[in-house]
Amino acid sequence: xxxxxxxxxxxxxxxxxxxxxxxxxxxxxxxxxxxxxxxxxxxxxxxxxxxxxxxxxxxxxxxxxxxxxxxxxxxxxxxxxxxxxxxxxxxxxxxxxxxxxxxxxxxxxxxxxxxxxxxxxxxxxxxxxxxxxxxxxxxxx
Amino acid sequence: xxxxxxxxxxxxxxxxxxxxxxxxxxxxxxxxxxxxxxxxxxxxxxxxxxxxxxxxxxxxxxxxxxxxxxxxxxxxxxxxxxxxxxxxxxxxxxxxxxxxxxxxxxxxxxxxxxxxxxxxxxxxxxxxxxxxxxxxxxxxx
Numbered sequence: 441x442x443x444x445x446x447x448x449x450x451x452x453x454x455x456x457x458x459x460x461x462x463x464x465x466x467x468x469x470x471x472x473x474x475x476x477x478x479x480x481x482x483x484x485x486x487x488x489x490x491x492x493x494x495x496x497x498x499x500x501x502x503x504x505x506x507x508x509x510x511x512x513x514x515x516x517x518x519x520x521x522x523x524x525x526x527x528x529x530x531x532x533x534x535x536x537x538x539x540x541x542x543x544x545x546x547x548x549x550x551x552x553x554x555x556x557x558x559x560x561x562x563x564x565x566x567x568x569x570x571x572x573x574x575x576x577x578x579x580x581x
Numbered sequence: 582x583x584x585x586x587x588x589x590x591x592x593x594x595x596x597x598x599x600x601x602x603x604x605x606x607x608x609x610x611x612x613x614x615x616x617x618x619x620x621x622x623x624x625x626x627x628x629x630x631x632x633x634x635x636x637x638x639x640x641x642x643x644x645x646x647x648x649x650x651x652x653x654x655x656x657x658x659x660x661x662x663x664x665x666x667x668x669x670x671x672x673x674x675x676x677x678x679x680x681x682x683x684x685x686x687x688x689x690x691x692x693x694x695x696x697x698x699x700x701x702x703x704x705x706x707x708x709x710x711x712x713x714x715x716x717x718x719x720x721x722x
Contacts, residue, residue, distance in 0.1 A: 495701065496721070560715050562679045573679070
């Protein structure tokens with residue numbers, strides 16, 4: 441029994457980083473949605489690394505925390521109710537991870553439409569916090 | 582002078598992985614374009630990790646080397662002359678890297694149109710080779 445316990449403990453240690461990173465990243469994503477819904481785009485921006493890049497479909501890439509905050513503020517004029525589902529988090533060393541997920545949102549206006557899509561985020565750990573470092577998405581789930 | 586030489590040697594060691602990874606990744610990208618132009622989609626597929634994911638705009642994500650080969654084969658019915666420019670490669674530990682770049686291609690048909698866009702690739706080193714592990718792009722340069 442002790443041997444089985446040791447094996448389980450060993451497997452838990454191996455699996456722990458991926459599980460922990462996924463949970464931590466989902467927590468940041470929940471904060472992202474909460475900031476967005478409250479219209480707090482400085483809050484949204486604070487979740488990105490200082491030199492992060494975002495890749496909005498149909499326009500140029502957006503670099504840096506402040507510009508990314510402005511991008512989401514402008515986006516919030518057109519869309520609402522963002523939701524994200526993390527499908528997979530792959531640790532890439534102790535201070536980076538790759539997330540794959542899907543999102544949905546609704547367009548604003550007289551005839552709101554649902555938009556669904558998929559995304560990849562490269563996360564970097566800055567101090568104790570996971571931050572979005574590259575954020576790219578497109579339509580089609 | 583010896584001290585300056587040591588400082589330069591030290592800085593070179595620090596900078597070397599990023600430069601080396603960028604050069605290696607650009608070489609793989611050149612192979613990707615070459616395979617695509619020759620219609621060798623098994624070749625294109627071989628540049629991805631076995632469990633890679635691709636994220637074509639407007640449709641579902643595509644998982645695995647074989648499915649990704651088929652995706653590009655289908656894509657080649659509609660587009661031609663892909664070109665990619667690597668803007669930035671960030672090492673994420675010894676066996677992963679994040680690439681940011683732009684691409685262009687032309688649609689096929691009676692009135693070919695130029696399409697430009699941007700992309701993020703998460704690369705993983707498998708043995709001696711850098712392979713695309715996540716490949717996502719959208720329009721708008």
